[in-house]
Amino acid sequence: MTRFIVKHLLKAILTIWFIVTVVFVITRMSGDPTDGLLPDDASASVRHEMRVSMGLDRPIHEQYAEYLGDVLAFDMGDSYYYLRPVNELFAERAGRTLTLGVASFVIAIAIGVPLGVLAAIRRNSLADRWMMGFSVAADAIPGFVLGILLIFLFSLGLRMLPSGGSGTAAHYVMPLIALTLGSVANIARLTRSSMLDVLRQDYLDSARARGVRETAVIFKHALRNALIPVVTIIGLHIGALIGGSVVVETVFSFSGLGSLIVSAAQQRDFPVIQYGTMLIAIAVTFTNLLVDLSYGWFDPRIRKPH
Amino acid sequence: MNENKEVLAEVKNLRKSFPVNKGMLWRRRSGAVRAINDVSFNIYKGETLGLIGESGCGKTTLSRIMMGLTDATEGEVLYKGQQVGAGAPSAFRKEVQMIFQDPYSSLDPRMNIRRIIEEPMRIHTKLSARQKLDRILFILEKIGLDEDALERFPHEFSGGQRQRIGIARALVLQPELLICDEPVSALDMSVQAQILNLFKQLQQEMKLTYLFISHDMSVVKHVSDRVMVMYLGRIMELAPKRKLFGNTLHPYTSALMSAIPLPNPELRRARTLLEGDLPSPLNPPAGCPFQTRCPKAQAVCRTRMPALQEAEKDHFVACHLYSGEAGA
Amino acid sequence: MNMLLSVRNLKTYYRSGSSVVPAVDGVSFHLRKGEVLGIVGESGCGKSTVARSLINLLDKSNARIEGGEVLFHGEDLMKQSRKAWSRIRGKKISMIFQNPQSALNPVYTVGDQIAEALTVHQKMSRKEARDRVVELLKLVGIPEPESRLTNYPHEMSGGMQQRAMIAIALACHPEIVIADEPTTALDVTIQAQILALMDRIRAQFQMGMILISHNMGIVAEMCDRIMVMYGGVVVEEGETAAIFAAPSHPYTKGLLASIPSLDEDRDTLYAIPGSVPRLTAPVGHCRFAGRCAYAKSKCWESEPPLIEGENGHRSRCWLMEAPDRGHDDERE
Numbered sequence: 001m002t003r004f005i006v007k008h009l010l011k012a013i014l015t016i017w018f019i020v021t022v023v024f025v026i027t028r029m030s031g032d033p034t035d036g037l038l039p040d041d042a043s044a045s046v047r048h049e050m051r052v053s054m055g056l057d058r059p060i061h062e063q064y065a066e067y068l069g070d071v072l073a074f075d076m077g078d079s080y081y082y083l084r085p086v087n088e089l090f091a092e093r094a095g096r097t098l099t100l101g102v103a104s105f106v107i108a109i110a111i112g113v114p115l116g117v118l119a120a121i122r123r124n125s126l127a128d129r130w131m132m133g134f135s136v137a138a139d140a141i142p143g144f145v146l147g148i149l150l151i152f153l154f155s156l157g158l159r160m161l162p163s164g165g166s167g168t169a170a171h172y173v174m175p176l177i178a179l180t181l182g183s184v185a186n187i188a189r190l191t192r193s194s195m196l197d198v199l200r201q202d203y204l205d206s207a208r209a210r211g212v213r214e215t216a217v218i219f220k221h222a223l224r225n226a227l228i229p230v231v232t233i234i235g236l237h238i239g240a241l242i243g244g245s246v247v248v249e250t251v252f253s254f255s256g257l258g259s260l261i262v263s264a265a266q267q268r269d270f271p272v273i274q275y276g277t278m279l280i281a282i283a284v285t286f287t288n289l290l291v292d293l294s295y296g297w298f299d300p301r302i303r304k305p306h
Numbered sequence: 307m308n309e310n311k312e313v314l315a316e317v318k319n320l321r322k323s324f325p326v327n328k329g330m331l332w333r334r335r336s337g338a339v340r341a342i343n344d345v346s347f348n349i350y351k352g353e354t355l356g357l358i359g360e361s362g363c364g365k366t367t368l369s370r371i372m373m374g375l376t377d378a379t380e381g382e383v384l385y386k387g388q389q390v391g392a393g394a395p396s397a398f399r400k401e402v403q404m405i406f407q408d409p410y411s412s413l414d415p416r417m418n419i420r421r422i423i424e425e426p427m428r429i430h431t432k433l434s435a436r437q438k439l440d441r442i443l444f445i446l447e448k449i450g451l452d453e454d455a456l457e458r459f460p461h462e463f464s465g466g467q468r469q470r471i472g473i474a475r476a477l478v479l480q481p482e483l484l485i486c487d488e489p490v491s492a493l494d495m496s497v498q499a500q501i502l503n504l505f506k507q508l509q510q511e512m513k514l515t516y517l518f519i520s521h522d523m524s525v526v527k528h529v530s531d532r533v534m535v536m537y538l539g540r541i542m543e544l545a546p547k548r549k550l551f552g553n554t555l556h557p558y559t560s561a562l563m564s565a566i567p568l569p570n571p572e573l574r575r576a577r578t579l580l581e582g583d584l585p586s587p588l589n590p591p592a593g594c595p596f597q598t599r600c601p602k603a604q605a606v607c608r609t610r611m612p613a614l615q616e617a618e619k620d621h622f623v624a625c626h627l628y629s630g631e632a633g634a
Numbered sequence: 635m636n637m638l639l640s641v642r643n644l645k646t647y648y649r650s651g652s653s654v655v656p657a658v659d660g661v662s663f664h665l666r667k668g669e670v671l672g673i674v675g676e677s678g679c680g681k682s683t684v685a686r687s688l689i690n691l692l693d694k695s696n697a698r699i700e701g702g703e704v705l706f707h708g709e710d711l712m713k714q715s716r717k718a719w720s721r722i723r724g725k726k727i728s729m730i731f732q733n734p735q736s737a738l739n740p741v742y743t744v745g746d747q748i749a750e751a752l753t754v755h756q757k758m759s760r761k762e763a764r765d766r767v768v769e770l771l772k773l774v775g776i777p778e779p780e781s782r783l784t785n786y787p788h789e790m791s792g793g794m795q796q797r798a799m800i801a802i803a804l805a806c807h808p809e810i811v812i813a814d815e816p817t818t819a820l821d822v823t824i825q826a827q828i829l830a831l832m833d834r835i836r837a838q839f840q841m842g843m844i845l846i847s848h849n850m851g852i853v854a855e856m857c858d859r860i861m862v863m864y865g866g867v868v869v870e871e872g873e874t875a876a877i878f879a880a881p882s883h884p885y886t887k888g889l890l891a892s893i894p895s896l897d898e899d900r901d902t903l904y905a906i907p908g909s910v911p912r913l914t915a916p917v918g919h920c921r922f923a924g925r926c927a928y929a930k931s932k933c934w935e936s937e938p939p940l941i942e943g944e945n946g947h948r949s950r951c952w953l954m955e956a957p958d959r960g961h962d963d964e965r966e
Contacts, residue, residue, distance in 0.1 A: 211725055
């Protein structure tokens with residue numbers, strides 16, 4: 001087990017290093033950040049001075065070496081735009097995005113899995129058909145369209161919820177719905193088809209034949225097997241969730257990490273982009289590591305190959 | 307009986323091992339499954355050589371090598387004196403055909419019977435449409451299906467009829483050697499007899515040679531002229547049918563025969579039950595592979611694999627009981 | 635005379651599209667205490683459907699019990715509630731399946747699955763359950779039971795898996811064990827071990843056993859009485875010795891003649907012509923008539939009843955209605 005974790009940790013670190021490097025190179029190729037920071041009529045010498053102060057005049061491999069050194073020393077640099085340490089900027093907003101993301105993730109699983117199980121055991125019933133219809137529709141609507149529709153309905157129409165901003169609990173409601181609905185649908189559909197597969201298996205009949213009650217047959221014997229493929233997809237959802245939160249935060253002017261990174265990209269605020277993508281890379285690789293570990297719990301054939 | 311017989315195929319010191327890899331980041335070889343271990347035998351023209359064995363004995367791997375579908379690790383297979391393998395001559399591909407176990411999955415469900423039977427001829431011959439049809443009709447009659455079967459699809463046939471179609475496809479190139487891998491195990495009892503009779507009838511009419519693989523001893527006994535018994539990748543005993551069944555030498559062969567339930571309640575007998583499981587081919591026992599379960603195992607069996615040797619005329623056995631090494 | 639189970643006119647039909655398949659079409663039999671009853675037949679004859687009907691494991695989406703009763707201790711099993719079934723299954727009647735690899739849940743240890751068979755029926759502590767599991771594993775001949783119980787199914791061989799399934803079936807000392815092709819998925823030498831084990835355990839616990847098989851050899855060795863099924867009905871029934879010594883139904887005769895023998899050499903086997911028919915309900919003729927060498931017009935006009943011969947040996951064939959037999963007395 002320890003070997004398994006160490007091996008996967010090493011792989012995760014390798015992955016993160018790779019992503020950080022690619023992002024570093026791409027940002028340097030994306031153009032001159034002083035374009036956005038200085039007025040259009042700024043003189044060439046002013047521009048040059050600014051680039052020197054940012055260290056952008058040096059060869060890229062020197063910049064890269066310095067950047068890696070800083071990262072290892074947990075120095076993420078200052079934002080070009082806000083002129084403040086990137087760490088501080090992120091710390092202010094991370095809580096909100098984290099709340100949004102974790103809540104969305106938990107809700108998607110908590111609703112999606114039971115819905116899928118229900119649809120599978122009531123296959124072809126009215127409930128099943130409604131569920132499938134809803135799921136296709138919810139999956140088809142992009143988060144930002146859904147966000148705008150929600151604003152029309154709840155903010156402009158019913159005047160129940162604030163259309164944008166962040167701070168109170170009410171500010172979370174619509175972003176959460178916009179972010180989560182697609183995932184719920186997706187997980188429900190996947191759980192359903194995986195469950196239908198498992199419901200045909202002999203070991204359920206053999207459990208029934210030894211006197212196990214139907215509820216235990218479903219929730220003890222079938223569900224754990226059905227979740228094995230679902231767990232893989234849930235891992236992939238983390239990536240989609242982060243992408244989705246960037247869009248949704250922008251739609252709802254929700255002041256979190258997503259909107260920070262989007263504006264940083266527009267302003268060529270390299271330190272913010274780099275730190276943001278690194279955090280995302282860390283989040284994704286580590287949740288995938290957790291998924292891999294839980295995979296072993298769900299499926300002993302992986303934990304103890306024969 | 308073999309001196310005046312013509313050798314059709316010759317298997318010499320054949321070995322096949324599959325590497326087993328471990329590790330995710332840096333895969334390294336951690337061992338090997340020895341599917342086939344130093345196997346040599348001949349197939350004579352016009353005979354049926356039966357091959358019997360339990361799971362892991364190597365019968366499937368052997369048939370794949372003989373078909374040229376996979377390469378041997380060591381040793382060689384000669385067909386009419388020429389080596390079988392990736393670059394085998396096209397004559398070999400035409401003359402050696404295979405019949406599979408599962409009549410349900412071995413036929414393409416989207417092809418009608420005409421196309422299924424015709425396909426090998428499209429690949430291997432330059433016959434005209436008329437000639438192809440003549441051959442198809444000839445084969446169809448031989449295997450006992452009506453002409454109106456041609457435009458129908460596999461799902462419209464029963465298991466036995468599908469196996470007939472599989473046989474027709476194999477026969478349409480007029481092969482000499484048919485490798486039959488458990489060809490009747492998926493069939494119902496009443497249909498199994500029909501197909502077994504068909505095999506015998508076709509052999510006489512078309513001068514076929516069979517390598518007939520099965521786990522069912524009574525089926526093997528019925529169809530074969532000679533029988534080869536394998537265990538964990540090795541030949542244990544090889545003899546003409548009457549000798550093998552009338553004067554069984556190898557303890558494993560005896561155990562196999564004793565294990566078969568006979569359809570005669572008056573013959574309920576005291577069995578020599580083999581204890582324990584079949585060893586894993588990944589981790590075979592030292593010495594003779596059968597020594598862990600053999601009721602007659604002795605010290606020498608645990609250290610040295612006995613060679614396959616002719617204990618009596620034409621009767622080969624790999625057992626220390628007959629090599630003079632073990633005390634009787 | 636110690637009647638354990640008595641089945642009368644059981645009918646289980648499958649619906650596929652618009653057609654109705656009479657998988658089991660009026661099957662009657664009984665099972666005595668300590669007796670082994672064999673049900674033998676080819677695919678589609680209804681033998682497995684009988685087994686699944688008896689223990690209420692039919693696929694409800696297309697199978698339905700159309701009629702009949704199954705009396706067990708004076709109660710009709712066909713009228714039990716779902717709750718009542720969970721007290722019968724595993725405790726009174728249990729089942730051994732064809733493929734142990736798929737009948738064991740891959741994500742739980744073998745020990746857990748055997749323990750479950752105990753704890754669903756009686757309260758016991760973890761320690762008690764564990765001790766009983768070890769005892770059961772010993773009983774079914776699994777070596778090193780203490781360490782084997784933490785194994786997952788994939789860590790065991792097919793033979794060991796089937797032993798574990800037998801341990802599950804035996805956990806509560808049921809009165810009846812239904813074994814549906816219990817050795818079909820196993821190698822010959824392992825099959826012999828499992829059959830010997832089943833025989834020993836049945837004798838030890840004096841259980842009634844229904845052994846379903848397509849293999850004439852297995853039923854000949856294991857069973858006291860045999861029912862031969864064809865097309866959803868019993869075509870012949872009697873003591874094992876009587877059936878093998880003097881089969882009376884043309885189908886049974888044909889089957890026995892078509893098995894290649896280890897003792898004698900025959901050049902060609904007897905082969906029943908044709909293949910197993912696909913029947914739809916209702917059937918108004920002898921189901922075997924289309925493949926029978928003795929079929930006459932009467933066989934196509936009405937379906938014969940089970941006609942009694944000597945020593946309770948019964949056969950569903952008009953040929954049995956020989957003049958010297960006098961009357962036909964059907965006891966269905």
